[in-house]
Amino acid sequence: MPHPRFRPAATAFAAALVLAAWGTSSVNAQPVPAVQAAAVYPIALPAQPLGAALNELARQARLQLMVHPDLVAGKQAPAVSGQFTASQALERVLAGSGLGASLDGNAAVIRALPAATSGATLPPVVVNAAAPDATPALQQDGTAADGYRAKTVSSVGALGGMALQDTPFSISVVPRELVQNIQAQSLDDIYKLNPSTRTATPQITGWSPLVNIRGFNGYNTAEDGLRRLYNHAAVVEDKERIEILNGLSGFLFGAAQPGGMINSVYKRPTVERLNSLTVGNYGGSQAYVHGDFGGRFDEAGRVGYRLNVVRQDGNTAIDDQKIDRTLVSAAVDWQLTDRLLVEMNAVYNKYRSAGTSAYWFYDIPRGRAPDARRNWSQPWVRDEFENTKLMAKATYRLDERITLRAAYMRDGIDRPVQDHTMNSVSSAEGFSQIRIRSGRTEDTFEAGSALADIRFETGPVSHKLTVGAYMYSDKSWATRSSPNTGWQGPYPFSQPTYVPEPYFTPNIYTPYYAGRVMNRNQVIGDHLQFGEQWSMLLGVTRSNIRTVALDGEGAKSQPDYDKSRSSPSVSLMYKPVPWLTAYASYIEGLEAGGTAPDTAANFGAVLPPMVSRQKEIGLKATVGELLLTGALFDIEKAYEYIDTANTYTQNGRQKHRGFEFNVSGKPADKWTVVGGLTALDAKVRGSEFDGKAPQNVAKLIAKVYAEYELPVPGLVLTGGLYYTGRQWANADNTDRLPAVTTADLGLRYAMKLSGRPLTLRLNVNNVANKSYWLNSYYVGAPRSVAFSAQMPF
Structure with missing residues (x-):
């Protein structure tokens, strides 16, 4: 890649x-x-x-x-x-x-x-x-007492909420209490835990964060079911849960990469008053305080509120790397009538980082990963985001058969400065480094939906028909200023080489309007129920992708992109007994062609749109206090790569076949297990790389997180093992990264202090402090120790 x-x-x-x-x-x-x-x-x-x-x-x-x-x-x-x-x-x-x-x-x-x-x-x-x-039920779903076994999905794209076992897709949920107990501070911590996901580009790098699902990289993220293109500086303290859809999502979410979709669900107001204060450290010296407050404004309970406030500052576990952030996230729900619910959110997120992690690329086979504790960038390299977001949703139950849903999100990002460091290795003796500083940029993300759910019967068959439209867009303002130092070095691998902050030409330009990316979708879906055992989900989404790109003079920097296609989906579900669901599904998806990177001779060129196809069969079983899910899948999409002429091109097909298994719940009274595995057979068909495995695709991923209640009341031992198999570091399969296993350990203690509940948490991540390649471009995180104390009052 x-x-x-x-x-x-x-x-x-x-x-x-x-x-x-x-x-x-x-x-x-x-x-x-x-x-x-x-x-x-x-x-x-x-x-x-x-x-x-x-x-x-x-x-x-x-x-x-x-x-x-x-x-x-x-x-x-x-x-x-x-x-x-x-x-x-x-x-x-x-x-x-x-x-x-x-x-x-x-x-x-x-x-x-x-x-x-x-x-x-x-x-x-x-x-x-x-x-x-449905907020109260959702807030009780997937608790630690239930072994983090979720039973519902808040948003299956345009279809809305569904029982997890009744969805004909591979979906997993990371609920709020699990997010709290592993002391996650970003989505990267969620991806590490989930057996279907891998971090492809970490958030701390300052590049656009990427997640790898089923071997495909993607920027596919959503918030309360509303799509967005990117999710820089993502936070999790104000989220109720993270819902992860594996595989194609075209029918459900519109145009997207084929790997899957990450949906972050905001915390909603509580029925009774909630006051909770957490103080702790996310690792290194990242001290933080987090307040979580909820309740009702009126005695009738029709208007509720939720407020999450976070202040964090300090160095990470990596030398000379720092995060300074402030989060204020508010939610208000207003039950205007028995039929009409309005939900509103306002979020302010200021996120500043220094010493952001470096990007690596090699012209020779990779050796051992550099020391993960060291900062192989520069301490003065920095990145900053100021994010202001407004959201509103309305749900109106017209009658017992018809429910109308509408939502809108507007998210403005101001990025005053963005520095990046890249390291190039062409000799085992050392590496060269370039430092880049770009001026102010801005983005305005918008997303909206207008949908109707209609229930009716045709003879013995019951229907839930969903019709409507949804969209997302990104308006961007770019900068004319992007000075760099040029390649300098070589520098030794024995330790980082820090240099004084150089003089960069000041940015005297204001950001210019650089264009817009938009995806509009019209959807119709029908969930049919044939008695107690058989059901079917049919649907199609008509997607349109349009992009307009402008240069600093207002002229088009590339031809307009305006492509449309219908993405069908069909699924059949069978429930021989209430606790077991078998399903078979077929789904297609549309995505825009890739844009040639600045390392390619055709930098900036946009390739034709791509159609991906997925076939999947799966089982979901609730056995005792365990949820067991398994799926066999086959995905194919167009293959994009830089060819021997250094041109970014689209040729051949990329085919991923695999098997997934997930488990969550309590296998015994004192045990909790969350984990699973993904086995992949990925190949390129056609092109000059025919028969090769795609780059950065691990053949096997296996993860298990467990908790055990010790004999001391309130004391819980926690830990995890995370295995990533071998993966090719280049497209021609001549450089392979070794398999790696990391381990976490922790303790959680629930007690009373002055009559109030107090929860103490300690998590040691990467206990052995391994230095390893996350993929061919980034080094994994070193050992870090996180601890906190949480008290409701």
């Missing part, structure tokens, strides 16, 4: 959801009273986890539903479809679960039947009201 070009640019919450103590005396469920007998509702519920089924039933039947999450954990609900009273629907959903319902008006309380509880009754907890807000 050529080097990246410059870019301008829920256990904790379950307690908060207890609205009242409903008493500890046993209340035996009786037949549901006939008070609701006259109210008949169209109910359409697929077979799914019981908690999710009750949540959806509350929405469709306008119920205030109360149930303790422990009662429904691990239980499945059958499919229910037809015209029912609320009591009839509850009876069918709860059939065989050992649970019963008491109904009073529109309030339903779910309790265990006497035979199942031996007289014990758990207090109910509000799960959802008669409104389209």
Whole structure:
């Protein structure tokens, strides 16, 4: 891969959801009273986890539903479809679960039947009201107590939320409590943990961050389901979860690279007041403080708030490398009526780094990786972002069959300065280095959607039809100033060579409008349910990619790019038993052709659009307290590379076949396991590299993160092993990077201090302090020690 070009640019919450103590005396469920007998509702519920089924039933039947999450954990609900009273629907959903319902008006309380509880009754907890807000259930999903086993996906692209086991795609979820417990400070920490992802370009480099999924690199990111092209200086403290879709996403998210999609989901307001303060260190001397506050403004609970504030400053575990950042992220949810929910976000993120990591490229076979603790760039090299973001979403339930959804995001990035360092190796004796300083650049990202979900029946078949449009765009302002030092050296590998900050010609130019990239999509999808066992998902997205590129004089620097294509998708799902789902799917995707990097003779040239195709079969099983998923996939796309004439070109096909296996949950009472593997057979077909393996694609990735509750109450031992197999470091397969295994260890201790809960965390990453190649361009992170103390108050 050529080097990246410059870019301008829920256990904790379950307690908060207890609205009242409903008493500890046993209340035996009786037949549901006939008070609701006259109210008949169209109910359409697929077979799914019981908690999710009750949540959806509350929405469709306008119920205030109360149930303790422990009662429904691990239980499945059958499919229910037809015209029912609320009591009839509850009876069918709860059939065989050992649970019963008491109904009073529109309030339903779910309790265990006497035979199942031996007289014990758990207090109910509000799960959802008669409104389209699924936030409370999402905040309880994938907690540490459940082994981080998520049951729902908040956004399957244009389709919206779905039960994870009912999605015909390979999707994994990294929930909030796991993000907290590994003390992640960026998406790179999430990618390290997840068995399907690898960091391709780390955030600390200052280049556009890249993630590798199923062997394909991509900038594919979304926030609350809204696409964006890049995600510089990403933060995770204000996120509820990270949802990772493996493979093509054209039908769901529009034009994108074929590897997958990373969707970051923002924290939403809590039902009861939340005040949480965390102080700690992310590694090195990166001290930080994080405040997380939530609750309701009014007694009726219709307007809620969430505020996350982070201040961090200090050196990383790499010598002379520093991060200084400030985050203020606010969310407000307003239930204007029982049918209309409005969600708003405002985010300010200022992120400054110094001594950003260097980019390496070799003209000779790579030897051992340079010492990862050392800064092989320059301490004065710096990067800075100031990011201001506004988001709004509205969900309106027109009636029991039609839900309207709309969303808009505007994200402005001001980048006052961007320095980069590149190291070139043509001899084993040393390396040369170039330092580059670019002037101010700006970007305005926009994304929006307008969608409708329509439920209806055709005979015995129930439908959920989704229709609408969505888009994303990037307007960019570039700089005329980009002075550099030229190549200097050679410098030895024994230790970094620091030089004084040179004189760079001051940037006297204001940024000029450099053009726009836009993707517009029209989508129609139908989720069909054939009884309790069979279902199908059909859909097509019509995508248009348009780019306009201008130079500093306002003239077009390349011809306009305006290409359209339809991306179909079809999936068949079979549920022989409630806990097992088998699926087969086919999906296509459109992406813009690559842009020739500045190392190519045709620098700046944009290649024709590419169509990717994916076939996949998979299984998803909930076994006890474990979620097990497996998938076989076959992906192919056009192959782009720099040929022997130093021209960036598109020729041949890149074909990736592989197998994935993921597991999350609790295999035993005191054990938690999150992990899996990805095995890949990747080849180039056609072109001068026919039969070669693509560069930077590992044949095997295997990861496991585990937790064990020690005999001391509240004390948990944590750790992980992460294996990346061998990968070719160049396109002609003459230079290979060795396999590498890294290990993490940690402890977590939950205690009481002055009557208040306190959680202490310690994580040691890369315990052996290995220096290794992350890929052919970057060195992996060295050992770092992160620790924190978190107290709600």
